[in-house]
Amino acid sequence: MTKKRPEGIRAYNEPAGGWGALKAVAETLARQQIAAQGTATLLKANQPEGFDCPGCAWPDPKHTSSFEFCENGAKAITWESTAKRVNPDFFATHTVAELWNWTDHELENEGRLTHPMIYEASDDRYRTIEWDEAFAIIGDKLNALESPHQAEFYTSGRASNEAAFVYQLFVRAFGTNNFPDCSNMCHEATSVGLPESIGVGKGTVTLEDFDHCDAIFSFGHNPGTNHPRMMTTLHEASRRGTPIVVFNPFKERALEKFAAPQNPIEMATFSSTEIASAYHQVRTGGDLAAIKGMIKLIFERDEQDLKQGGPGVLDRPFIEAHTHGIDDLRRDVEATQWNDILFYSGLTRDAIESAVDVYLKAKNVILCYGMGLTQHANGTHNVQQATNLLLLRGNIGREGAGICPVRGHSNVQGDRTVGITEIPNASLLDGMEKAFGFRPTGDKGHNAIEAIEAIAEGRSKALICLGGNLAVAMSDPSVTFPGMRKLDLAVHISTKLNRSHLLAGKTCIVLPCLGRTDLDTQSSGPQSVTVEDSMSMVHASRGFLNPPSQFLKSEPAILAGIAKATLGARYDIDWDGLIENYDRIRDKIEIVFPDFRDFNKRVRVRGGFRLDVPASYREWRTATSKANFLIAPGLDEDPRLKDPEMLVLATMRSHDQYNTTVYGLDDRYRGVFGRRDVIFMSAEDLAARGLEDGDLIDVHAVAKDGPQRSVRGYTAITYNLPKGSVGGYYPEMNAIVALSHYDRKSGTPAYKGVPVKIVRAGASLA
Ligand SMILES: Nc1nc2c(c(=O)[nH]1)N[C@H]1C(S)=C(S)[C@@H](COP(=O)(O)OP(=O)(O)OC[C@H]3O[C@@H](n4cnc5c(=O)[nH]c(N)nc54)[C@H](O)[C@@H]3O)O[C@H]1N2
Numbered sequence: 001m002t003k004k005r006p007e008g009i010r011a012y013n014e015p016a017g018g019w020g021a022l023k024a025v026a027e028t029l030a031r032q033q034i035a036a037q038g039t040a041t042l043l044k045a046n047q048p049e050g051f052d053c054p055g056c057a058w059p060d061p062k063h064t065s066s067f068e069f070c071e072n073g074a075k076a077i078t079w080e081s082t083a084k085r086v087n088p089d090f091f092a093t094h095t096v097a098e099l100w101n102w103t104d105h106e107l108e109n110e111g112r113l114t115h116p117m118i119y120e121a122s123d124d125r126y127r128t129i130e131w132d133e134a135f136a137i138i139g140d141k142l143n144a145l146e147s148p149h150q151a152e153f154y155t156s157g158r159a160s161n162e163a164a165f166v167y168q169l170f171v172r173a174f175g176t177n178n179f180p181d182c183s184n185m186c187h188e189a190t191s192v193g194l195p196e197s198i199g200v201g202k203g204t205v206t207l208e209d210f211d212h213c214d215a216i217f218s219f220g221h222n223p224g225t226n227h228p229r230m231m232t233t234l235h236e237a238s239r240r241g242t243p244i245v246v247f248n249p250f251k252e253r254a255l256e257k258f259a260a261p262q263n264p265i266e267m268a269t270f271s272s273t274e275i276a277s278a279y280h281q282v283r284t285g286g287d288l289a290a291i292k293g294m295i296k297l298i299f300e301r302d303e304q305d306l307k308q309g310g311p312g313v314l315d316r317p318f319i320e321a322h323t324h325g326i327d328d329l330r331r332d333v334e335a336t337q338w339n340d341i342l343f344y345s346g347l348t349r350d351a352i353e354s355a356v357d358v359y360l361k362a363k364n365v366i367l368c369y370g371m372g373l374t375q376h377a378n379g380t381h382n383v384q385q386a387t388n389l390l391l392l393r394g395n396i397g398r399e400g401a402g403i404c405p406v407r408g409h410s411n412v413q414g415d416r417t418v419g420i421t422e423i424p425n426a427s428l429l430d431g432m433e434k435a436f437g438f439r440p441t442g443d444k445g446h447n448a449i450e451a452i453e454a455i456a457e458g459r460s461k462a463l464i465c466l467g468g469n470l471a472v473a474m475s476d477p478s479v480t481f482p483g484m485r486k487l488d489l490a491v492h493i494s495t496k497l498n499r500s501h502l503l504a505g506k507t508c509i510v511l512p513c514l515g516r517t518d519l520d521t522q523s524s525g526p527q528s529v530t531v532e533d534s535m536s537m538v539h540a541s542r543g544f545l546n547p548p549s550q551f552l553k554s555e556p557a558i559l560a561g562i563a564k565a566t567l568g569a570r571y572d573i574d575w576d577g578l579i580e581n582y583d584r585i586r587d588k589i590e591i592v593f594p595d596f597r598d599f600n601k602r603v604r605v606r607g608g609f610r611l612d613v614p615a616s617y618r619e620w621r622t623a624t625s626k627a628n629f630l631i632a633p634g635l636d637e638d639p640r641l642k643d644p645e646m647l648v649l650a651t652m653r654s655h656d657q658y659n660t661t662v663y664g665l666d667d668r669y670r671g672v673f674g675r676r677d678v679i680f681m682s683a684e685d686l687a688a689r690g691l692e693d694g695d696l697i698d699v700h701a702v703a704k705d706g707p708q709r710s711v712r713g714y715t716a717i718t719y720n721l722p723k724g725s726v727g728g729y730y731p732e733m734n735a736i737v738a739l740s741h742y743d744r745k746s747g748t749p750a751y752k753g754v755p756v757k758i759v760r761a762g763a764s765l766a
Pocket residue numbers: 055056072186219220221222223225226227247248249250252282283284285286287369370371372373407408409650651652653654655657658659752
């Protein structure tokens with residue numbers, strides 16, 4: 001007889017997508033009390049005249065297609081267009097101390113914010129405030145700082161290009177480059193790594209390239225949950241017979257089999273399509289070893305082929321004409337021992353050989369990756385080694401081939417493009433001077449980790465957040481939370497209530513804004529905003545729902561209000577004019593960033609336009625003017641991981657959440673229902689600790705410095721994972737991620753490489 005599984009844990013044997021996904025959408029609509037209007041909303045997602053889906057940054061076929069069904073896009077949209085409201089009565093009824101004890105899910109599930117609110121310490125409640133009064137207080141507090149560098153200006157990646165541009169204009173006029181943003185916790189390893197390799201910090205492929213590729217390599221991303229529209233692309237590729245080779249410690253269901261809700265035959269016959277042609281369960285953090293192993297083998301195969309009189313397997317003309325550094329790369333992998341490669345990757349030599357077989361057989365290869373590569377102490381090196389792998393066969397800069405970082409938030413790439421950066425380059429400063437007649441400071445500002453450090457140490461005293469939930473998204477609440485509580489000023493521009501709002505500093509203001517789905521009307525009429533997807537396509541987005549309350553303002557309007565109150569007549573900037581008609585914001589964007597030429601005209605063409613990605617036509621804007629093979633020293637991300645007691649914890653998203661927004665407690669494809677308090681472990685690792693499926697455990701992070709960080713009373717569940725790799729849910733697990741544990745090159749926190757020891761609940765550490 002098989003042993004009973006823990007409560008809420010049962011195998012899910014269905015394919016991803018399919019009827020399970022349709023059912024989930026119906027339930028979501030009901031939960032958010034959305035009737036007919038909501039269903040109509042879904043049909044407007046990613047349509048030429050509609051709004052851009054806030055769910056993810058995967059592109060749409062020219063934004064011109066018919067409705068593409070996406071379960072998690074539907075959740076994101078219904079969550080925003082919910083009928084529920086958080087109004088002044090709500091805040092009158094609940095103190096902040098009381099709300100603190102609610103879960104993240106409960107807080108956001110109360111619905112949309114309706115009024116500007118300010119925290120009143122005397123009775124521990126938020127009360128309403130007029131917009132102008134809020135702006136005046138913010139302006140006064142900012143101007144009272146000793147230096148503009150004492151303020152931090154955070155951006156979450158839903159902000160439109162227009163909002164982000166107005167924001168950076170205000171902040172640069174105010175006088176700092178302190179621009180922590182969500183990208184610092186996400187694809188910063190890409191933004192730092194790719195420019196060194198290929199001269200641009202963005203992916204080089206377009207959606208059409210997938211039609212022409214002969215193999216797809218997928219490292220560390222879970223598209224069935226996080227980029228469901230990508231499943232259409234993978235599903236098509238697989239049905240064409242294109243091999244899809246996956247590297248992921250978790251067997252993610254959608255990467256195994258997927259039933260396309262668009263496919264009437266699969267739906268009617270309950271059948272599905274195999275996605276991965278090979279699934280390599282690499283150890284958490286073992287990608288560097290796996291990729292270096294592949295590169296080492298490719299050099300070996302090349303030599304063999306040459307010896308036998310063949311042409312070799314490298315793309316020599318490309319390497320000769322376009323690259324720099326191959327000899328160093330060869331030396332590096334030659335010096336790397338197979339024993340180490342197999343130990344760190346957790347893969348067999350045969351597995352690596354078979355991956356190389358597929359790679360060499362394909363003329364055109366696309367390599368996709370997500371947080372499984374970037375959120376490591378060696379995240380930038382991971383990205384650069386993946387690029388090396390492609391460069392060896394000229395797989396960048398031609399049709400059907402290239403690198404494809406799968407971005408997170410729907411406009412996280414655009415926000416960076418239009419100036420959210422702590423390190424402005426000369427052309428940005430020149431452009432600002434040309435457009436606005438003043439030259440902003442070029443001093444390096446703070447990224448997300450540096451901002452939190454400055455806040456925790458009391459060097460920074462004010463924080464403005466354009467969206468997001470910074471306190472909960474960031475590592476180490478034992479540092480982050482007390483730091484935020486000390487702030488002189490905290491301002492949150494948000495659609496929904498979250499825990500960051502409850503870390504009330506001396507003055508804490510919540511400003512409710514319109515979301516993507518809402519109609520944004522300014523004095524010249526309804527406005528569109530623009531966004532850039534993972535493939536550098538820029539297009540317009542226009543909401544159409546009646547806003548959830550008459551007191552809301554748009555993000556650009558709120559930022560202009562703050563700017564006016566703070567800067568007064570210090571600059572000759574027509575803030576009101578910019579807000580009256582967003583075309584004027586776009587005209588300015590075009591002056592600062594010439595790549596946006598004819599912005600207003602081109603964005604009105606169906607499907608928008610693509611921004612320039614020079615590497616995609618083999619122009620390399622690097623220091624060598626070539627694509628660079630770059631070296632990553634060694635294989636071990638973290639020497640502590642060699643200790644056999646140590647496990648590597650990856651923190652990740654369930655199927656029922658959007659970052660810190662927890663829609664529900666199921667993680668259907670992984671077979672977890674109604675709970676999130678679990679740690680996924682291999683049977684071998686459980687047995688080695690005398691534990692069984694369902695046992696209560698404590699997880700202790702093994703930090704180099706600082707206090708012992710632990711989460712206690714979690715339930716261990718047996719899961720198909722490589723030995724030494726364990727998993728848990730973000731954001732709960734941030735409690736054990738040390739703030740100091742990040743990639744030194746990019747600042748990306750190592751959320752997927754946390755060294756931990758696991759013991760039976762209550763037992764002491766050996
Ligand atoms: N529905 C939904 N959509 C989203 C989001 C969401 O939360 N919900 N978030 C958005 C954002 S901001 C982002 S950045 C993206 C995130 O999208 P993903 O990049 O898919 O993010 P995660 O779920 O954190 O983890 C991805 C995968 O990495 C694997 N992994 C963990 N460690 C390793 C490792 O060491 N090596 C390898 N090869 N794999 C590893 C995990 O098993 C998991 O399958 O999605 C975006 N879209």
